[in-house]
Amino acid sequence: MLSSDTFWALVGLILFFVLIIAVGAPRKILGLLDTRSDRIRNELDEARKNREEAQALLAEYQRRRRDAEAEAETIVEEARKEARRLTEEANEKLRDMVERRTKAAENKIAQAEAQAITEVRGRAADLAIAAATKLLTEKISGDKANEMVDSSIETVRQRLN
Structure with a gap:
């Protein structure tokens, strides 16, 4: 058994494990694993926090977009009303001018x-x-003729005026 290669390989393996345990490799490995798991946990927490912030920002931007769209719609509606009012006003002014x-x-x-009637009458x-x-x-x-002419002229003038 002492001369078997398998036995010495087993002894070497046991000594290797004892040496690793004596040096504190499992604690170091566990410490490294703990550190890594803490780092991963922190990264996950930060990613979760970033995700929540991103969702909050997305919600804020969506709210702002909705508000902007509503405001734009209001502006467009006001512009339409103003255009209708100006059109009606212009039409009214045009009717008055006509x-x-x-x-x-x-x-x-x-x-x-x-004037034509007056000229024709004259x-x-x-x-x-x-x-x-x-x-x-x-x-x-004679005198009779002059009297008649004067009388007729006076009668015509009175009737025309």
């Missing part, structure tokens, strides 16, 4: 018509006077 111009044109037409009176004067001077002569 009405004023139509009335001005009607007034000008009425004035031109009145011409007619002048022609009537001239015709009456011509007829009366041809048919009646």
Whole structure:
């Protein structure tokens, strides 16, 4: 048994384990494993904390986006209302302007018509006077003719005015 290679390999292995235990390798290995598990735990805790922060930031940004969208919608709606109001105002001003111009044109037409009527009446009176004067001077002569002409002229003037 002492001469067997297997026996000496076993003895060497046992001595190796005893030496490792005597040097404190298991404690060091356990310490390293504990340190590593603590580091991993800390990294997991930090990752969890980072994840929570990221979720909080995401929620905040989503809330801000919703608020911004609502504000944009409000602004767009206000702009639409303002555009409708301005359109109605412009249409009202346009209607007023058209009405004023139509009335001005009607007034000008009425004035031109009145002026034309006055001119026609004046011409007619002048022609009537001239015709009456011509007829009366041809048919009646003397003082009687002058009286009739003056009387007729006065009557025509009174009726025209």
